[in-house]
Amino acid sequence: MGLDRAAQCLPAATRTSRWDPGAVRRDFPALQQEVRDAPLAYLDNAATTQKPQAVIESIARYYRKDNANVHRAVHLLSARATAAYEGARAKVAQFLNARSAAEIVFLRGTTEAINLVANGLGLQAEEEVVLTHMEHHANIVPWQLQQARSGATLRVLPISPRGELELEALQGLLNARTRLVTVSHVSNVLGTVNPIRALVNIAHERGIPVLVDGAQAVPHLEVDLQALDCDFYCLSGHKLFGPTGIGVLYGKAERLGVLPPYQGGGEMIRRVSFEGTKFADPPQRFEAGTPHIAGAVGLGAAIDYLQGLGRAAAAEHEQDLLRYAAERLREVPGLRVIGESPDKVAVVSFVMEGVHAHDIGTVLDHKGVAVRAGHHCAMPLMDFYGVPATVRASFAFYNTREEVDRLVEGLHLAREMLA
Amino acid sequence: MSDELTDLYQELILDHSRHPHNFRTIDDPSHMVDAHNPLCGDMLTLYLRIEEGRVVDASFKGRGCAISMASASMLTDQVKGCSLEEAADLFETMHHLLTGTGSPEPTDLGELGALAGVRHYPMRVKCATLSWHALKAALTEGEPQKVTTE
Numbered sequence: 001m002g003l004d005r006a007a008q009c010l011p012a013a014t015r016t017s018r019w020d021p022g023a024v025r026r027d028f029p030a031l032q033q034e035v036r037d038a039p040l041a042y043l044d045n046a047a048t049t050q051k052p053q054a055v056i057e058s059i060a061r062y063y064r065k066d067n068a069n070v071h072r073a074v075h076l077l078s079a080r081a082t083a084a085y086e087g088a089r090a091k092v093a094q095f096l097n098a099r100s101a102a103e104i105v106f107l108r109g110t111t112e113a114i115n116l117v118a119n120g121l122g123l124q125a126e127e128e129v130v131l132t133h134m135e136h137h138a139n140i141v142p143w144q145l146q147q148a149r150s151g152a153t154l155r156v157l158p159i160s161p162r163g164e165l166e167l168e169a170l171q172g173l174l175n176a177r178t179r180l181v182t183v184s185h186v187s188n189v190l191g192t193v194n195p196i197r198a199l200v201n202i203a204h205e206r207g208i209p210v211l212v213d214g215a216q217a218v219p220h221l222e223v224d225l226q227a228l229d230c231d232f233y234c235l236s237g238h239k240l241f242g243p244t245g246i247g248v249l250y251g252k253a254e255r256l257g258v259l260p261p262y263q264g265g266g267e268m269i270r271r272v273s274f275e276g277t278k279f280a281d282p283p284q285r286f287e288a289g290t291p292h293i294a295g296a297v298g299l300g301a302a303i304d305y306l307q308g309l310g311r312a313a314a315a316e317h318e319q320d321l322l323r324y325a326a327e328r329l330r331e332v333p334g335l336r337v338i339g340e341s342p343d344k345v346a347v348v349s350f351v352m353e354g355v356h357a358h359d360i361g362t363v364l365d366h367k368g369v370a371v372r373a374g375h376h377c378a379m380p381l382m383d384f385y386g387v388p389a390t391v392r393a394s395f396a397f398y399n400t401r402e403e404v405d406r407l408v409e410g411l412h413l414a415r416e417m418l419a
Numbered sequence: 420m421s422d423e424l425t426d427l428y429q430e431l432i433l434d435h436s437r438h439p440h441n442f443r444t445i446d447d448p449s450h451m452v453d454a455h456n457p458l459c460g461d462m463l464t465l466y467l468r469i470e471e472g473r474v475v476d477a478s479f480k481g482r483g484c485a486i487s488m489a490s491a492s493m494l495t496d497q498v499k500g501c502s503l504e505e506a507a508d509l510f511e512t513m514h515h516l517l518t519g520t521g522s523p524e525p526t527d528l529g530e531l532g533a534l535a536g537v538r539h540y541p542m543r544v545k546c547a548t549l550s551w552h553a554l555k556a557a558l559t560e561g562e563p564q565k566v567t568t569e
Contacts, residue, residue, distance in 0.1 A: 358486075362424075373459070
């Protein structure tokens with residue numbers, strides 16, 4: 001392997017003048033396969049995205065050449081591993097426009113990031129946390145665990161039938177006992193892009209910090225944390241074309257600084273004695289044990305890939321797919337789209353009269369079309385719409401109009417067979 | 420269209436799912452088990468009336484996909500009139516059939532054999548087994564009267 005493989009893994013868009021999904025798709029080995037005798041149409045990107053060759057290769061290269069523990073030894077490999085790991089942290093900080101890499105904590109994913117903050121707040125019985133009706137279970141259950149422990153109160157910001165936050169109701173939910181407002185940037189079911197800056201302004205007027213679950217936002221939107229001004233932001237690498245098992249908690253330095261450690265162990269200490277231990281500053285304070293070094297390297301490679309791709313062009317292509325899908329889905333009799341905000345990413349949930357989502361999922365699978373069918377870890381939202389489950393097609397920049405056509409064909413077939 | 424798909428969604432299954440048999444409650448059941456598949460949100464309640472070691476009535480209520488509805492509908496048809504021992508055997512047979520372990524010939528089972536197609540769909544096996552696990556819980560002394568597939 002003489003030539004650096006990365007040179008061969010340049011994002012397709014840098015090789016072409018206009019958006020060319022065919023060229024982009026060649027960067028993703030998993031998209032090159034047939035499933036059930038049909039080319040794979042992968043429309044389950046909100047669950048996890050496929051990985052470009054550049055990411056896969058960066059992880060293999062790390063293990064082939066640089067593998068060592070970080071922040072420990074004086075030898076060269078350890079220096080290379082540390083540089084790669086901390087380099088990935090700097091990339092994430094720059095990607096999200098954080099003030100400093102010290103505000104970036106590497107964790108397993110969004111779920112762990114939210115749990116860390118929920119644990120660290122040390123909620124008391126009389127205190128309150130505000131969340132919203134469209135949250136993923138990952139942004140509900142950690143708070144319920146703290147509620148059970150402390151007796152704190154959870155308040156729920158309602159949503160409209162179109163699937164948008166009732167932001168005007170927020171003021172009435174906040175009071176002197178509110179410790180935090182927690183909200184998803186983009187709904188994993190509805191695709192709605194929530195007005196984070198406006199929400200942050202309302203909370204900050206009362207000095208209340210805001211946590212944003214960005215898992216579904218970062219794959220689609222350019223996120224500027226200083227512009228959003230939220231206090232915490234969480235994301236998962238695997239939804240961002242990176243590996244599983246790596247995620248990020250961003251916290252403003254002053255917010256992370258007052259959070260206690262989440263787990264104890266090596267890496268997170270300054271000095272240990274049996275009389276007591278001094279903890280390291282963030283971000284190391286929250287990274288006990290050997291971290292997922294290869295995962296961070298892979299996430300860094302995913303960010304490099306995305307930035308090389310041209311994010312504005314990618315987003316424009318996704319919006320074209322969303323408009324096209326919305327139009328074509330209207331042709332399917334008995335189909336109802338759930339989530340009709342004009343401000344959406346390319347995620348479409350729907351139900352079909354007389355046919356259960358799971359049966360639709362199986363029929364589509366048979367046509368090589370991969371979608372998610374179920375409650376999408378958002379059961380309160382399912383209850384709000386009075387459905388047990390929905391089918392969700394979620395797109396990435398590598399999807400095509402032809403795949404939307406195949407989705408629609410599959411839905412007609414499901415209806416003919418099952419309705 | 421692929422044979423496996425038409426095998427899964429054959430007319431008999433679709434008939435049962437569209438017009439489930441014994442889709443009602445039993446006023447005075449001797450056994451009542453709630454079954455839930457948290458993966459997809461399917462839930463159903465199985466009602467049994469067992470008298471002198473024999474299932475004299477069986478019914479269910481709930482909501483779910485075509486496979487879980489058809490499976491529950493067929494179960495209630497088949498289990499009625501069974502002795503407890505026969506019902507337990509039926510569970511074992513169906514469990515093997517649906518999970519594809521040591522399967523009997525589908526023809527041995529009459530209508531129930533139609534459910535065999537689910538074996539080709541690992542992600543759908545739990546839809547078909549949901550009501551059967553409810554049956555097993557009802558038949559087993561000391562089992563919780565609430566089952567989930569997880």
